[in-house]
Amino acid sequence: MGRVVLFDLSSQDPERAAAFYSSVFGWKISEPNWGYYPVTTGDDNQPGIHGGISKGPSDFPHGTRIQIEVDDIEESIKKSVELGAQIVRDKMEFDNFYLAYLVDPVGNGIGLIQNK
Incomplete structure (x- = not known):
């Protein structure tokens, strides 16, 4: 989950x-x-x-985004896009985690985060 x-x-x-x-x-x-x-x-x-x-x-420019922790960010991005989401920022790598930003099918901005 x-x-x-x-x-x-x-x-x-x-x-x-x-x-x-x-x-x-x-x-x-x-x-x-x-x-x-x-x-x-x-x-x-x-x-x-x-x-x-x-x-x-x-x-x-302004607003609130939640970050949802996932086990496999690439799979979560793929499934999200298949179900109508749009990628705002594809998978980015940071020291301890990966992060991506999407817009869900109804327009809400979300982040996906996977710890390394």
Whole structure:
């Protein structure tokens, strides 16, 4: 089963967005890394879904995307496309994971993440 493991908030003013969520909801916002502000929304006593805030690219300037953990990102991309999804960013490699962005058949932006 694909679990929702992260979220991304895209904004054209990520500093302002980070200040808002930190002030209103008490989220812990870390210093940015490559323009991505890691977000912690809970702790060991009351876990939450963590994520990040970044400046949205031209293909996703603002909005929220969930990241769904998958066992095989290539197979998940293939099956998603067969069922009507569109690829926004194909499989990308990072130090500890692979990531892809899609739009589901009804227009929702999602991310697929596979840990190495």
